[in-house]
Amino acid sequence: MTLRPAGWAPAVVVCAGAVAAFLWCGVSARDLGVFCAYLGLGVALPGTLLWRALAGGGRSIAEDVAAGLAFGYAVEVLAYLPARAVGAPLLVLVPSAGVVCAFVCVPRLRRHWRGAPVKERLPAWCAWALAGVVAYLIVWSTLFLYRVPVESAYVDMPYHLALVGEVKHHLPPALPTVVGERLSYHWFVYAEMAATSWVTGVEPATLVYRLSTLPMTAAMVVLVALLGRRLGGRWGAGAAAVGVTYFLFGPALQENVVFSTRSMFTAWASPTQTFGALLFAPVVLLLAERRRAWAATGVLLLALTGAKATFLPLLLAGLAVVAAVRGTVERRVRAEWVVPAGMALVCLLVAQVVLFGRGAQGTAVEPLALLRKLPVADDAVPLLAVVYLFCLACVWGGVAGLGRRALEPPMLLVLGIGAAGVGAAFVLGHPADSQLYFLESARPYLSIAAVCGVSALPWPVVLMGAAAALAASFVVVPGDALAGLVLPYLVLGVGAALVWRRGIVLVVALLAGYAVPTSVREVAGHVLPIEEGPGPLIPAGALEAGRWLRDHSAPGDVVATDLHCRPVAGYACDSRHFWVSAFSERRVLVEGWAYAESTLSRAVGSYLQVPFANQARLKANDALFARPSAGKARRLARRHGVRWLFTGINPELGKVARLRFQNATTSVYELVTE
Incomplete structure (x- = not known):
């Protein structure tokens, strides 16, 4: 197969821009080099080979690489779990190495190095258009994350970093900011970052705040275009689907009342969403093309159980719509819809019962909960629901042009996924409005259906x-x-x-x-230069202190701190305080409890106003810092295994603990309980 150099120009230009951006924002050449080498040889290469072997490959090299990267991530995560469980995380490399060796040594598998004959090439104009979208996302990420100091980054970034540290050292994981709290959350993306950190030696902070999510985002852009091409019949539909997915927003009808159409600008703010979206897209692609690649589908669905289980009920809904409509029309239900539905149902049950322990993270059936939070009378909520539907129609109204095409199985699938996403946003409630992630998850598929309708x-x-x-x-x-x-x-x-x-x-x-x-x-x-904010909410010496503690303690050590609340006006305690655990990669007795299951399950209104569930523990913890005594220190050490104290400048702690580290803002003490 001959590759035209000009066909790779858009990808080369975008990659060069990404490299320049990362180097400019402080990523070392060494970290960037080993990250790219591992991503290419340890994830994308074996993933692409397996995709070609199990799914029959794609019609273009772009599909093989994008879907192969997604498949490689799935294999990597599923390999890391047993490797971490037996205490040898570097065993994550064994499946990748085994795949590459098998495809070199087994004659029947060697043909997959070349891939299937290319049935279609990505037109140059479309390749440049997709490269432009990825370049836009790089510029946006550079302005709002890559060049922002760790101490001033988005509020949830320390939480993501803390979970990477947790999964890097413990399996099964728990909530690292509250000892003993179950982690009822999607955590497989953090396993992916933990595996990358073990293999490459790159700091988890560099992965979370810089490197990891960009390849996932870029591959998702390509997969949306490919699926749009399949359903729309031409590359113009694929490019338009990407444009609608990322750049078409519902109208802002009033300055202070926004009916979110949930754009996909959560690439790094929600790595779980980004990772789950990437794993889900190849599943939809396989089903839309009616390929019976059950092994490939099963691997991706299994990875989705812990990546973002939000996608599993959406898939079930889409498959149910296909089975119901086509079953009525054809008077039979085909295995190509029943089998994946059964697989998705099993994975959903595994996710809910095994991974999340039947926790709901505060999600409940609460129709129009999002609208009831607006400052309007209850009898105005139905009108607001109509207005909200109007806003959604402004983005995806093209669905009305589908006509009889809406009865085709692939179109029924994406319409069912889209309807389920919209329905979940209207029917469910969550203290942090996380039901909108269902709408965001369905956004690419609604966009593809709308573009197909308009193209007719x-x-x-x-x-x-x-x-x-x-x-x-x-x-x-x-x-x-x-x-x-x-x-x-x-x-x-x-x-x-x-x-x-x-x-x-x-x-x-x-x-x-x-x-x-x-x-x-x-x-x-999203790409205009930002004004300087109010300054860092994390002390300048916190990262240094956290890393000192990480380097001088064991992964099983427990840390106590009196730092629980972010200094934000308007809240008695904004408990989204996670940087002690994040920077130290250690479990903390009580740090921030905002995202704990015990908090979200009790939230009525704002979850930021919910006090810690175990007040006795919190009081015992804080009493040691406020009025240190040997008795209090012994109780924390014996009851909870506390060995380290992490705080600001508090000389009184020297009475009961040994000062091990101190800078201008932060102190670390080791408990002396003899």
Whole structure:
């Protein structure tokens, strides 16, 4: 197979830009080199070989590499779990090495090094378009994460880092910020980062704050385009699907009331979502192409159980829609839908019972919970639900143009996934509005269906209608009455449907045009230079102290601290305080409890206002720091195994513990209990 150098130019340019960005933001050449080497040879290469062997490969090299990377991640995580469990994490390399050796030594497998004959090539214009999207995401990440000091980064980043440290040293994992608390959370992405850290020696902080999520994000862009190409019939549909997925936002109808259409700008803010989305996309691709690659599907679904189980019920819903509709039409239910549905159901049960211990992390059936939090009367909530649906239609209204195509099995699958995502956002409630992750998970598949619907409509009419709506949306200024903003466009759409034979065309065009101004503002806002914030919320010496403690303690040591609350105005205690555990890679008796199952399960309203579940433990912990005594120190050591104290500058602790480390902001003491 001959590769045209020009076909690789977009990928080379993007990779060069990413390398430049990482080096500029402080990643060492050594770390970047070993990370890329491991990702390429230890994850992507064996994953691509297995994808070709088990799934039949793809129609293009782009598909093989993107889907192969996802498959490689799945194999890596599933290999790391037993390796970590037996205390030899470097055994994670054995499956990758075994795969490569097998495909070198076994004659029947050697053909997969070349891959199947390329059935289609990614057009140059499409390759550059996808490269532009990835480049945009690199610029956004550079501005808002890569160049931001660790001490000033997004509030949840220390939490992600703490979980990497936990999975790096313990299996099964627990919540590292509250000793004894079960980790009822999606944690396989942290296992992936932990495995990478063990193999490469790269600091977990460098992986979490810089390197790990970008390859996942880039591969997801390619897979969305490929799936759009399959269902839409041409590469233009694939590129448009990526554009809608990442860059089309619902209209901001009022300054302080935003009906989120849940963009995918959570690449690093939610690595679990990014990882789960990447593992899920090849599953949908296999099912949409009706490939009976059960082994490949099973591996990906098994990895999804702990990566982001959000996707499993969405898949079940999509398969149920296909089985119900096609079963009615064909008067039989095919195995190609029943078998994956059974596999997904088993994996969902395993995730809920084994991994999450039947914990729900505060998620409950609570219809319209998101809207009830708005400052409106209860009788206005149904109207707000209609307005919210209107906002969603502005992004995905193109689905209305599908016509009879909506009955095709692949389209039924993505429509079922999309409907389940929207339904979950409306029916479920969560203290932190995490039910919106269902909508975000369904976003690529709704976008693909919408693009396929629009592609079936006459383009001149679509463009004219969108231009008219765009002009009107600039004229209408957001005010206090939400209905007053929405009704003019609804009237236009209904009128078009009544008087024009192709009314659906204008309706779709008007909806899309109404979303454009908000989309332009949002897309521009993600790459505009940010203003300097209020300064770091983590002390400058915290990272140094945490790493000292990590290097001078054992993974099983327990740390006590009196640092529980972030210094944020408006809250008595914002308990999203996770950096002690994050920087030290050690379990803490009580640090931040905001994301503990015992907190979220008790939340009514804001979870940040929920006090710690075990007040007796918290008081005993804090009493040692406030009024140190030998008796208090002995009790913490004997009851909870505490060996280290991590705090600010507190000379009184010298009475009961030995000072081992101190800088301008932070002290580390070792308990002396003899």
